[in-house]
Amino acid sequence: xxxxxxxxxxxxxxxxxxxxxxxxxxxxxxxxxxxxxxxxxxxxxxxxxxxxxxxxxxxxxxxxxxxxxxxxxxxxxxxxxxxxxxxxxxxxxxxxxxxxxxxxxxxxxxxxxxxxxxxxxxxxxxxxxxxxxxxxxxxxxxxxxxxxxxxxxxxxxxxxxxxxxxxxxxxxxxxxxxxxxxxxxxxxxxxxxxxxxxxxxxxxxxxxxxxxxxxxxxxxxxxxxxxxxxxxxxxxxxxxxxxxxxxxxxxxxxxxxxxxxxxxxxxxxxxxxxx
Amino acid sequence: xxxxxxxxxxxxxxxxxxxxxxxxxxxxxxxxxxxxxxxxxxxxxxxxxxxxxxxxxxxxxxxxxxxxxxxxxxxxxxxxxxxxxxxxxxxxxxxxxxxxxxxxxxxxxxxxxxxxxxxxxxxxxxxxxxxxxxxxxxxxxxxxxxxxxxxxxxxxxxxxxxxxxxxxxxxxxxxxxxxxxxxxxxxxxxxxxxxxxxxxxxxxxxxxxxxxxxxxxxxxxxxxxxxxxxxxxxxxxxxxxxxxxxxxxxxxxxxxxxxxxxxxxxxxxxxxxxxxxxxxxxxxxxxx
Numbered sequence: 115x116x117x118x119x120x121x122x123x124x125x126x127x128x129x130x131x132x133x134x135x136x137x138x139x140x141x142x143x144x145x146x147x148x149x150x151x152x153x154x155x156x157x158x159x160x161x162x163x164x165x166x167x168x169x170x171x172x173x174x175x176x177x178x179x180x181x182x183x184x185x186x187x188x189x190x191x192x193x194x195x196x197x198x199x200x201x202x203x204x205x206x207x208x209x210x211x212x213x214x215x216x217x218x219x220x221x222x223x224x225x226x227x228x229x230x231x232x233x234x235x236x237x238x239x240x241x242x243x244x245x246x247x248x249x250x251x252x253x254x255x256x257x258x259x260x261x262x263x264x265x266x267x268x269x270x271x272x273x274x275x276x277x278x279x280x281x282x283x284x285x286x287x288x289x290x291x292x293x294x295x296x297x298x299x300x301x302x303x304x305x306x307x308x309x310x311x312x313x314x315x316x317x318x319x320x321x322x323x324x325x326x327x328x329x330x331x332x333x334x335x336x337x338x339x340x341x342x343x344x345x346x347x348x349x350x351x352x353x354x355x356x357x358x359x360x361x362x363x364x365x366x367x368x369x370x371x372x373x374x375x376x377x378x379x380x381x382x383x384x385x386x387x388x389x
Numbered sequence: 390x391x392x393x394x395x396x397x398x399x400x401x402x403x404x405x406x407x408x409x410x411x412x413x414x415x416x417x418x419x420x421x422x423x424x425x426x427x428x429x430x431x432x433x434x435x436x437x438x439x440x441x442x443x444x445x446x447x448x449x450x451x452x453x454x455x456x457x458x459x460x461x462x463x464x465x466x467x468x469x470x471x472x473x474x475x476x477x478x479x480x481x482x483x484x485x486x487x488x489x490x491x492x493x494x495x496x497x498x499x500x501x502x503x504x505x506x507x508x509x510x511x512x513x514x515x516x517x518x519x520x521x522x523x524x525x526x527x528x529x530x531x532x533x534x535x536x537x538x539x540x541x542x543x544x545x546x547x548x549x550x551x552x553x554x555x556x557x558x559x560x561x562x563x564x565x566x567x568x569x570x571x572x573x574x575x576x577x578x579x580x581x582x583x584x585x586x587x588x589x590x591x592x593x594x595x596x597x598x599x600x601x602x603x604x605x606x607x608x609x610x611x612x613x614x615x616x617x618x619x620x621x622x623x624x625x626x627x628x629x630x631x632x633x634x635x636x637x638x639x640x641x642x643x644x645x646x647x648x649x650x651x652x653x654x655x656x657x658x659x660x661x662x663x664x665x666x667x668x669x670x671x672x673x674x675x676x677x
Contacts, residue, residue: 119402127406181405295483298445302476303550304500306468325486 117294122185123239124283127247132363133175134248138257140364144371145245151378152237157385160378161233167374168240175248185243186236193232200228246283252356255280260358266349273349281337285330292329296322390456390473390553390586392419392442397451399437411437413610415451419554419588424580426601426618427590430632433607435590436479439556442588443474455554472497475552479559481539490516490534490542491527497550515548518583519575537568541575548579554586555579561596573599595636598622598657606633623655638662645669 128134133141148164155161172182202218209223246254255276262272300322301307307318394417401409411434419425429435440446441453444460444467455474458465478484487493494515498508513523519541526542534542540560547555557576561569577600580587591597597604597618604621606614608631614621621628625635625643635643642656642665650669656662 116401119405178406184405292483295478295480296486298440299478299484299486300496301445302443302471302478303497303546304468304472309468321486325483329482 117297118287118290120184120187121287121290122181122243122247124246124286126250127177127181128250129176129248131175131248133171135363136248136367137358137360137364138249138253139261139358139360140367141245141249142254142257142261144367145241147371147375148241149238151375151382152234152241154382155234156230156382158230158233159385160381161237163374163378163381164237168237168244171244175244177244177247182240182244182247186239189235189239193235196235197228197232200224200231204228251280251284254283256354256356256358271349273352277349285333288333289326289330292333293322293326296325296329391421392456392474392554392586392588393417393452393454394438394441395452395454397438397441397448397453399434399441399446399448399450401437403449411610412441415610415612417605417612417615419586422584422586424587424600424602425589426597426604427588427607428592428594428597428604428633429607431592433631434610435592435607436558438607439558439588439590440476442554442556443471443476445471445476468500472501472550473552474554474556475547475550476556477540477544477547477558477560479562481536481543484543484546485531485539488531489527490521490529490531490545493531493542494546494549496546501550511549511551512545515545516542518548518579519545520571521545535568536564537571540564540568540572544572544575552585554588556588556590558590559592561591561593569596576600592633594628594634594639594657598636598639606631618657619655621655622657625654642666 148167152164155164169179172179201220201224204224204227205219205221206223209221212220212222212225214220249257258276258279259273262270262276266272297307305318305321307315309315310318394415397412397415398410399412401407401411411432415434415438427435427439437446441448441460442455444453444455444465447461453460455470458470460467460470485493487496491512494512495508498511503511512527516523516526521538521541526538531539531542544557544560561572564572573596576587576589579585580600587600589597589601601618604614604616604618605612606621606628613631614624614627622635622639625639628635636657638659639655639657642652642662643654645666646652646654650666651672652665652669656665
């Protein structure tokens, strides 16, 4: 019974590689550009290119490949459901019907759409995970704040927004830990989570979520007290211990990312949408 | 219902860069009706080991046999096994998941599909066993309980499943002295009156020494001492070396021994220590 094992989103894997040491702004911007480009990918070729790029990042940051990928495991059931929906429900006028079942028809267009959407989610997830695996919470906060500074001029509480975002990211792991404890406590008194069919298993989860939410509220309250005890009053007047520095390695990395993005755009345009 | 552990190993986050080898080759045999204390500093693997006893963790390497049933075996009825090996968690907040005391204590019996009268009888019995009045506490909100009451309610919830082995994971942590006394008294009574095999996991030597007949000392995922309580406390230096705090009485006796007083090693009981010190003083006067 170990739920936190496969959670990689929001986890920081300490290291001192060049990727780890990059200015967080470089990494955030690169991830943002890549994620935006992902939304325009409508064929398979760009994904191949994309995986090569991500693989290079994984190698450079010395993250074990297996670990970088294991975070995808808990997402597979969701992806499978999405894939099935696309397979049966997405249609174009001139597509071939692969097979039909009752009132549903699986079409070739649906098959491709299912594949492409699943790939998109997988790549979105992996890109974000790589960012959080190589960037500590503190530098992530600093980077985001610095990038959002122009918005602060228009009166947006950027510092608070970033703090909220970062805390939310950290809570992914915390909630998983809490969930594990509650599940264990119920298992110890005779709930068999590992037994029954899918519906029965899902039904057993309901009595778990109430204590989980109560626990989350409690945690949040403790966090508030802890922050206030250290005189946190929001963003105004806060200064930084570490100043961010955009160095030469950052320049090269940004150029590399931009070059790759150009290549990606070219491939996307050349191959044209599949559907 | 004897409990046997053979060559048990366990690692957390296996296959990730955060891998931690919590248990490294544990061998253990606990017989019917024993009262065993498991002590060790934090992260020594005590809780991990204890959670193998009721199959919350299934061994990947090694074996855990409860009454001869292998927890790894697909044919073992784990739900039944978890009812027979009751586990009280360190933090009652995770254990008490219902909204009222009655609802929570009856959770286990309800999972067993018992008739309502039987469930009611069991709830009443378990609440009385831990010293909570049925009428007063049945409808009480969990959040209206004090720390000590919460722990007692948590124990009642486990007792309602009628366990033969009771595993208590550091249940005196964070309690005030009065609450601690109450809980320890409840546990001592359960053991002596109902002959439940009791496994008391704790980081407090004071609590373990009062109750346990046998103590298992863990350090970095291994059992380093497994002996009677007296024998364990006579190895004070080893215990201090791994960062365990000895009972206050033992510390005093050890200091006196180092000053040259003739006292037996391994004293942990206040009355015994008092007698031994008085005797040593008399002897000293007689020699003069």
